[in-house]
Amino acid sequence: MTTVLSTLGNLRAVLVTGKGGVGKTTVTASIARMLAASGRRVLCGETAVDDQTTSPLGAALGVEGKVGEDPTPAGPNLDVVILQATRGHRAFLRDALKVNLLADAALRSAAIRRFLMAAPSFPEMGMLYRVLELVRLRLSDGSPRYHTVVLDLPATGHALALAQIPSSLLRILPGGPIVEAVKEGLGLIMDPAQTGSVVVTLPETLPVSEALELADGIRKHQLPLAAVVANRVPYDPFSAAEKASVLGHVKSAGPTLGVRSLERIERSRAALARLAEARGDVPMFVVHDSWAEGAALPAELAVSLAGGVP
Amino acid sequence: MTERPSDHLRLRTQPSFLEPLVANKRVVVCCGAGGVGKTTTSAALGLAGALAGRRVLVLTIDPARRLAEAMGIPETSRAPARIDPERLARAGADGAGELHAWMLNPAVVFEGMVRRLTTDEARVQQILDNRLYKHISGMVAGMQEYTAAEALYTLYESGAYDLIVLDTPPSRNALEFLEAPRKLSAFLDERIINVFLPKKGGILKAASGLIENVFTRIFGPGFYGELQGFLDAFSGMFGSMRAHSEAVRTLLTSEEATFVLVTSPEPSALVEANFFQAKIEALGVPFAGYVLNRSWAYTRGYASPELIEMGDAPSPELASGMAKLRQLAVEERRRADRDRKLLTGLKSRTASGHALATPHLGGAIEDLAGLVDLARNLVQTEELPPSSRPPPSVR
Ligand SMILES: Nc1ncnc2c1ncn2[C@@H]1O[C@H](COP(=O)(O)OP(=O)(O)OP(=O)(O)O)[C@@H](O)[C@H]1O
Ligand SMILES: Nc1ncnc2c1ncn2[C@@H]1O[C@H](COP(=O)(O)OP(=O)(O)OP(=O)(O)O)[C@@H](O)[C@H]1O
Ligand SMILES: [Mg+2]
Ligand SMILES: [Mg+2]
Numbered sequence: 186m187t188t189v190l191s192t193l194g195n196l197r198a199v200l201v202t203g204k205g206g207v208g209k210t211t212v213t214a215s216i217a218r219m220l221a222a223s224g225r226r227v228l229c230g231e232t233a234v235d236d237q238t239t240s241p242l243g244a245a246l247g248v249e250g251k252v253g254e255d256p257t258p259a260g261p262n263l264d265v266v267i268l269q270a271t272r273g274h275r276a277f278l279r280d281a282l283k284v285n286l287l288a289d290a291a292l293r294s295a296a297i298r299r300f301l302m303a304a305p306s307f308p309e310m311g312m313l314y315r316v317l318e319l320v321r322l323r324l325s326d327g328s329p330r331y332h333t334v335v336l337d338l339p340a341t342g343h344a345l346a347l348a349q350i351p352s353s354l355l356r357i358l359p360g361g362p363i364v365e366a367v368k369e370g371l372g373l374i375m376d377p378a379q380t381g382s383v384v385v386t387l388p389e390t391l392p393v394s395e396a397l398e399l400a401d402g403i404r405k406h407q408l409p410l411a412a413v414v415a416n417r418v419p420y421d422p423f424s425a426a427e428k429a430s431v432l433g434h435v436k437s438a439g440p441t442l443g444v445r446s447l448e449r450i451e452r453s454r455a456a457l458a459r460l461a462e463a464r465g466d467v468p469m470f471v472v473h474d475s476w477a478e479g480a481a482l483p484a485e486l487a488v489s490l491a492g493g494v495p
Numbered sequence: 496m497t498e499r500p501s502d503h504l505r506l507r508t509q510p511s512f513l514e515p516l517v518a519n520k521r522v523v524v525c526c527g528a529g530g531v532g533k534t535t536t537s538a539a540l541g542l543a544g545a546l547a548g549r550r551v552l553v554l555t556i557d558p559a560r561r562l563a564e565a566m567g568i569p570e571t572s573r574a575p576a577r578i579d580p581e582r583l584a585r586a587g588a589d590g591a592g593e594l595h596a597w598m599l600n601p602a603v604v605f606e607g608m609v610r611r612l613t614t615d616e617a618r619v620q621q622i623l624d625n626r627l628y629k630h631i632s633g634m635v636a637g638m639q640e641y642t643a644a645e646a647l648y649t650l651y652e653s654g655a656y657d658l659i660v661l662d663t664p665p666s667r668n669a670l671e672f673l674e675a676p677r678k679l680s681a682f683l684d685e686r687i688i689n690v691f692l693p694k695k696g697g698i699l700k701a702a703s704g705l706i707e708n709v710f711t712r713i714f715g716p717g718f719y720g721e722l723q724g725f726l727d728a729f730s731g732m733f734g735s736m737r738a739h740s741e742a743v744r745t746l747l748t749s750e751e752a753t754f755v756l757v758t759s760p761e762p763s764a765l766v767e768a769n770f771f772q773a774k775i776e777a778l779g780v781p782f783a784g785y786v787l788n789r790s791w792a793y794t795r796g797y798a799s800p801e802l803i804e805m806g807d808a809p810s811p812e813l814a815s816g817m818a819k820l821r822q823l824a825v826e827e828r829r830r831a832d833r834d835r836k837l838l839t840g841l842k843s844r845t846a847s848g849h850a851l852a853t854p855h856l857g858g859a860i861e862d863l864a865g866l867v868d869l870a871r872n873l874v875q876t877e878e879l880p881p882s883s884r885p886p887p888s889v890r
Contacts, residue, residue, distance in 0.1 A: 204530055205531075206759065207530065210763070241763060278713070282713070291705065291709040294705060294706060296706055362712070389858075390858055391860075422819050427815055427816030429812075430813040431816035431817060431819075434816075438803045439798060442823075443822075444820070445827065445857060447820065452857060452858050
């Protein structure tokens, strides 16, 4: 049996991606909770947005205090962090320049800071370096501080932006230590033994088409695709015979309450079938639509993710 | 458990606040969180404008491929294209004005801007030939927002359209182009640019020295000089770009424009909507109201399954199936209640009291006819009778 734990549990980094509003944050929090409950030390991270004052991921994990650029506890075995590209830039500059004073002076320069944030791929590169830094953290006994880092990637700069770093950076830059740094980061995220992307989608026609395009893009860029998650799948209590006779019967009554939900169930079935057919041997996990809200939602979903699919 | 008509009579007996907007405004901007339906709503508002007889342009950003297909928008095109009137007629939007659409192409807009703002042909070539230019729209933070504003303004000034509906990208920075020109983008800031440019003395010289040192050590030799050359060629445009962004701002804060905030009933989308409303108000642009998209608020005209006769001897499948349908109906009412409450909440959040819900159209949204339905839903007082759609069927 393939479980979420067997699929993602041994990875060092899990990249959760998908279109806007499909449930990336919810799924990230649920996976992180589930892995933490199974005994893995987990760090859950989200990428910073400009003038960000709240942390959606922190809220999904029920963290009451402020979530910042250093890991904060979010439960047993579970920390949460906001990933700042500038942190990665600093680590990178220190490594590359080998003179901390020069690196710090460089980062005090508004021009350099802004250049690093504005130039193509540089924010992603900073993010990648920061992830690398967090993945490499060790406890005093030498074991990893975090077994797995689960990342909630933004809808706009999804996983593909990470995968495009080499091509877009190398087109612009002739060489230098930055090329080495990028290669090292990519060594992590392109290695299927260490990293996996998870594409989240809603079980509707258009979102599934978009998710399949995204999955193709991920494969094309040689990022390992670990799983697809169909989120907000409605329960289907009907047998095929019941469905047929109900729909036949209510037709003459005109629009009827409940029928739109029944149609949604049917679309969801069709969408899941398409997804199942196109995913190849990539495992697919189904997450049900729930009435829970806030931190209760990932807590509930984490329990159902602990089960498996045949 | 039966429907009380008075429950939803309130919903649509008031005229839609969007109707006068699509009939009279010159610019409607749709903004909101990721995935709430900005692009879909923009397309539907554009259709509504065309149905009102106007010449409309929908400027969309990165639409889902299927939506582009449904509307017949070419995916890569250098200019707006008119939607085939035949196609509109087939979708039930006959007698309409004109509907044009363009999937914004930042590179094309940007090149047009370089040509317009740079009079010296040699300099135009110098910019366009620079290796870094090819990356400029990604390179300058906020450039996508700026190109949207630039395209909007140029197309508005062309006078070719009565109404332009602008779709925005799923980013909190989507309204960035409206902020003080100084904040337009990090790169347009001359104080920053100047540090990179040659021939400077004093403090700037020290800063330039540091930057050159760092850049050369990190990016290898040669890159710094190339960057300088590019920014030098480009810097003459910054003044005009700033002036232009002022003009865009003037247009968008005028009576001719209005902003519509799209949200969906999900808690996270509503939180984001709060953020956008605060931003719209802080920017001082006209805020028309909310569209609560993909909602289940309307149950008007829907029969309760409890009231449907099953005859004397229903088959076992029908009896058990109908029991399950009644259960789904209970959930639909629960959703409807939730969404009506949300709608009331949204109304009380706006000074105008304007918010309306558009239905979750399910699979129907995937073709142009579905968009036409949505367009009518946005501007008509009465909800479309659902019977105008083909009867539901199991695929
Ligand atoms: N399985 C589910 N059942 C019920 N509600 C859900 C489920 N998954 C997500 N939601 C709700 O859907 C909304 C969007 O989810 P979420 O914020 O996780 O999406 P996202 O992909 O991270 O969005 P964004 O692109 O804006 O970051 C939230 O309000 C969340 O509570
Ligand atoms: N009223 C509706 N009924 C049913 N489905 C809808 C409705 N409105 C939008 N959708 C669907 O929701 C999804 C998101 O819609 P859309 O692409 O318009 O959102 P968006 O806000 O532009 O997204 P993005 O932030 O990614 O640009 C699409 O699959 C679309 O078909
Ligand atoms: Mg999110
Ligand atoms: Mg969109």
